[in-house]
Amino acid sequence: MKKQNYQHSKKIKAVIIGILTLAAVLFSVPFLQDFYTCYVKSTTTVKYASKLPEAIQPAETIHAPTLQTVLGMQTQARTAVGRVVMPSVGLDDDIYAGLTNENLFYGAVTLFPNRTVRKHNLVLIGHNMGHTKVHFGVLKDAKVGQKVYLQYLGKYYQYTVYKTSTILETQINKVKDTVDSELSLVTCSAPTQTPNRILVQAKFDGLIANPRSQANMQRSHMKMVNNTQKSVVGYDFWPIFIIWLVYLLLVILVIVLK
Structure with missing residues (x-):
């Protein structure tokens, strides 16, 4: 019985972690898109015709x-x-x-x-x-x-x-x-x-x-260009960092809960 409860609890935790992972990815996508756009835009070499x-x-x-x-x-x-x-x-x-x-x-x-x-x-x-x-x-x-x-x-x-x-x-x-x-x-x-x-x-x-x-x-x-690069850190990097930090804390909480 204990083994069945353990297996059931393990499956529930896996489902919860999967949902948390999907949510973290979806919340991160807009910031990742902006972050990479800013990176490419600020590092592309441009010649003017x-x-x-x-x-x-x-x-x-x-x-x-x-x-x-x-x-x-x-x-x-x-x-x-x-x-x-x-x-x-x-x-x-x-x-x-x-x-x-x-x-x-x-x-x-x-x-x-x-x-x-x-x-x-x-x-x-x-x-x-x-x-x-x-x-x-x-x-x-x-x-x-x-x-x-x-x-x-x-x-x-x-x-x-x-x-x-x-x-x-x-x-x-x-x-x-x-x-x-x-x-x-x-x-x-x-x-x-x-x-x-x-x-x-x-x-x-x-x-x-x-x-x-x-x-x-x-x-x-x-x-x-310099202002754009600086703004990327505040606008995109920190939200991504916070999203995944919260994700990590929630996953740890799910794992340690009985």
């Missing part, structure tokens, strides 16, 4: 990155067509030509790559990862009057935000072309699947030709 590639990758159906697809991405040398920086909200993302899931993992993409800066509405889209320092999720904090700096095809530009709004993903007319130079930044309104998009629109201020101003933009870039 002075002209668009001769062949631009065809547009793909975009989906939110999963842990499996994120873990499939590797640190590697990549060629971007530019970079967009918005210091007031902590935005600093490389820009790629070609609406693909891979490009969106590494940075922002140009929705209409053949539009030029000076006489068109340049539309950039990026993922909202939920992490405050990764990609375009920071656009939720954008406000009218804030400055946006664009490094694009070898030149530097400055813009001022004149409108922020939430639109439906089907309202493509909101990013229609213009005869004046504008910049439109678009992202999902939440890190989960949603039909809503945050739209930040900025007017062209002028070309940044001063080498000192360009150097300031580079310093801003390095500062934001």
Whole structure:
């Protein structure tokens, strides 16, 4: 009888530990995904082209990155067509030509790559990862009057935000072309699947030709990279550590209980 009770108790403990393990894994997945995304983004070597590639990758159906697809991405040398920086909200993302899931993992993409800066509405889209320092999720904090700096095809530009709004993903007319130079930044309104998009629109201020101003933009870039790496520790690493510490304590408790 005692042996049967022991075997029964052992099975119950195994089931409980299995449930605890599954719960710990599920709670950890979003943090692991952000952690690895930040790691790859901050360690990828990027070169900036002075002209668009001769062949631009065809547009793909975009989906939110999963842990499996994120873990499939590797640190590697990549060629971007530019970079967009918005210091007031902590935005600093490389820009790629070609609406693909891979490009969106590494940075922002140009929705209409053949539009030029000076006489068109340049539309950039990026993922909202939920992490405050990764990609375009920071656009939720954008406000009218804030400055946006664009490094694009070898030149530097400055813009001022004149409108922020939430639109439906089907309202493509909101990013229609213009005869004046504008910049439109678009992202999902939440890190989960949603039909809503945050739209930040900025007017062209002028070309940044001063080498000192360009150097300031580079310093801003390095500062934001460092801030991103530091934020990963607080935002992703410690929650993962706490989840598995609690898991370990609960497992020990289950094992020692009779």
